[in-house]
Amino acid sequence: MPQRTLGEIVRDQKPLTLGPEATVAEAAAAMHARRVGAVLVTDPDLRLLGIFTGRDAVRLLAEGLDAKATPVSAVMTRDPTTLGPRATAMDALLTLADCGFRHLPIVEAGKVKGIVSRYDFRAQEHARMDDETGFMEAMR
Numbered sequence: 001m002p003q004r005t006l007g008e009i010v011r012d013q014k015p016l017t018l019g020p021e022a023t024v025a026e027a028a029a030a031m032h033a034r035r036v037g038a039v040l041v042t043d044p045d046l047r048l049l050g051i052f053t054g055r056d057a058v059r060l061l062a063e064g065l066d067a068k069a070t071p072v073s074a075v076m077t078r079d080p081t082t083l084g085p086r087a088t089a090m091d092a093l094l095t096l097a098d099c100g101f102r103h104l105p106i107v108e109a110g111k112v113k114g115i116v117s118r119y120d121f122r123a124q125e126h127a128r129m130d131d132e133t134g135f136m137e138a139m140r
Contacts, residue, residue, distance in 0.1 A: 006092055006106045007085030009121075010114025015105075017042045017112060020049055020073035024060055027052050027072045038103040038115060041076050046111045050076035053103060082107040085114075089121050 017040045018027055027039045031054070041050040052072045060067060060075050082105045083092055092104055096118055106114040 003088040003090055005085060006083055006087050006089065006116060007113070009089065009116055010085070010106050013114040015040050015112060015115045017046065018052075018072060019043070020071060020076075022072050024052070024057060024065075024067040024070045024072055024075060028057055028067065037117065039072065040105055040112050040115060041072055042112055048080070048082065048105055048107050048110070048112050049073070050078045051080045051103060051105060052076040055102075080105055084108050092116050093118070093121060 016030055016034050016036050016038070018030065020041050020043075022030075022039075022041075031037065031039060038051055038053040040048060041052055042048055050073065052075065056072075056075045056077070057067070060070060065075070081095065081099060081101070083095060085106055085108050087106075096102070096104055103115055103117050105112060106116060
């Protein structure tokens, strides 16, 4: 079975993006409305500056910060790990697993093309990853 590329997976995607000045409250409301777990923080040219996720929101609340007054740029992950649209679904699954991420921005020439999470992949891709990671564990 040929592997899907990330470009194929995000082809028609309209990822949730906000500017760095948006507040955490605005980001959380947008995430809730779109039913997504992450916001890509970009400049006006859609160049990726960072990523803000539900985990960042939890950390903000745990630290007692004000979500209505705190910009996402203060709590986002700057310069997140990314893959390009020519990378494969397996590349993304392995990156997500190895790094402990839930979301992975897809970027080409510095500009956002989309975002993937484990839920974007087919059962066959998950099974293949399980086989490959099981094989690697057996080799250790």
